[in-house]
C-alpha cells in the first residue's frame with residue numbers, strides 16, 4: 001500500500017491546521033481491510049449517481065463520466081493495479097479520489113446527498129448479502145454429501161450414545177441426518193438474517209437525511225434491496241445485522257464443531273468407527289504411528305474464534321450513543337473473518353465427508369458390547385404385560401449376569417434369560433438383535449433404515 005502523505009490530502013483536511021500524526025493515520029485507516037468492499041462500494045455509488053441524475057442533480061455528461069471511470073476503476077482493482085493509499089483512509093475515499101483524478105469535477109459531485117456513514121452501511125449490507133448467498137450454496141453442497149453418506153449407511157448399525165455411554169443402537173445414516181437437520185436450521189436462520197438486512201441505508205446521509213430531493217426507492221430497487229431503512233439515525237448507526245449474522249455463523253460453527261468432536265473420537269483406534277482420507281490428516285514428526293485428525297480439530301478450534309467475533313460485535317455496539325461512531329469501523333474484521341472461516345469450514349467438510357469411510361464391522365461390534373438392546377428387552381417384557389419399572393429391574397439383573405459371563409444379552413440361552421422373567425420366550429431373540437432393535441423404531445424421526453431412507457428422500461426434494 002502506498003504512503004503518499006506528502007502528495008495526498010484527505011477531503012476533510014480543510015478544517016485542520018496540521019497533517020494527521022503518522023501513527024494515528026495507521027490507527028484510524030481501514031483501507032487495509034475494507035478494500036474488500038470495493039465492488040459493492042462502486043455498485044452503490046453507481047446507483048446513487050443514476051438517482052442523482054434522474055432527479056436532476058447530476059448532468060447526463062457527469063453521470064456518463066462517472067460510469068465510465070467506475071468501469072476502469074473496477075478493472076484496475078481486479079487487475080491489482082489500483083493505487084491504494086493508506087493516506088486516503090478507507091475504501092470510499094480511495095475510490096472517490098481515483099474517480100476525481102480520472103474525471104475531475106464530475107467525481108467531486110458524486111458525494112452530493114450522501115455521507116460515508118450511509119455509504120459504508122450500504123456497502124457492508126450489500127457485501128454481507130452476497131456472502132450469505134454463497135454460504136447458503138456451501139451449506140446445500142455439504143448437505144448433499146451428508147445425504148449421500150446417510151443413504152449409503154441407512155442400515156449401518158452403530159451404538160447411539162447418551163453421556164458418551166452406549167445407549168441404544170442407531171444407524172450411522174440416522175446419526176448423519178441429525179446434522180442435516182442442524183444445517184437446515186442454520187440455513188433458515190441465515191435466510192431470516194438476509195431478509196432483515198436487505199434494506200437500504202443510503203439517503204440517511206451523515207445521520208439526519210439530506211435536503212436534496214432524492215429518490216431512495218429508486219436506489220433501493222437498483223441495488224436489489226427489499227425496502228428502506230426507515231429511520232436515518234438507525235440506518236447509519238446500527239450494526240445489528242452483523243451481530244445477527246455472527247450469531248448464525250457461531251451456531252453453524254458450533255454444529256460443525258460437535259461433528260468434529262465426534263469424528264475425532266470415531267477416528268481414535270479405540271473406536272475405529274471411521275477413516276478420514278489421508279489428505280485430511282497429518283502425521284507426527286516424532287511418532288511414526290500417528291494419523292491426526294487436524295481438520296476436525298481446527299474446525300473445533302475455529303469455532304472459538306467465530307464465537308469471539310459474535311461477542312466482539314455485541315460489545316462494539318453496547319455503549320454507542322446514536323448515531324454513527326467510528327467504533328463501527330471495527331465491525332468489518334470480525335464480520336469478514338466470520339464469513340471466511342464459515343466458508344472454508346463448510347468447503348473442507350464437504351470434501352472430507354465425501355471421502356469418509358465407515359467401518360461397519362467396528363460400529364456393529366461396539367453396539368454389541370454395550371448391551372445396547374437392554375431397552376428392547378424391557379419393552380418386550382412390557383408387551384408381555386409387565387409394568388415398565390419391573391421390566392427395567394429384571395433386565396438390569398440380566399445385564400449384570402451377562403456382564404459377569406462376559407457375553408452380550410443375545411448370547412444368553414433362553415433358559416438363562418428366563419431366570420429373570422418367566423415371560424421371556426423364544427421370540428425374544430428378534431428384539432435382542434441390533435437389526436431388530438433399529439428396525440422396530442420405524443416412526444417418522446426414528447432410526448429404522450426405512451425411515452432414514454424416507455428422510456433422505458424428503459430432504460433431497462427440499463434441497464431441489
Ligand code: ARG
Nearest residue numbers: 030090116117120326328329
Ligand atoms: N471507514 C469508515 C467505517 O468503516 C467509513 C465511515 C466513516 N465516517 C466517518 N464519519 N468518519 O465506518
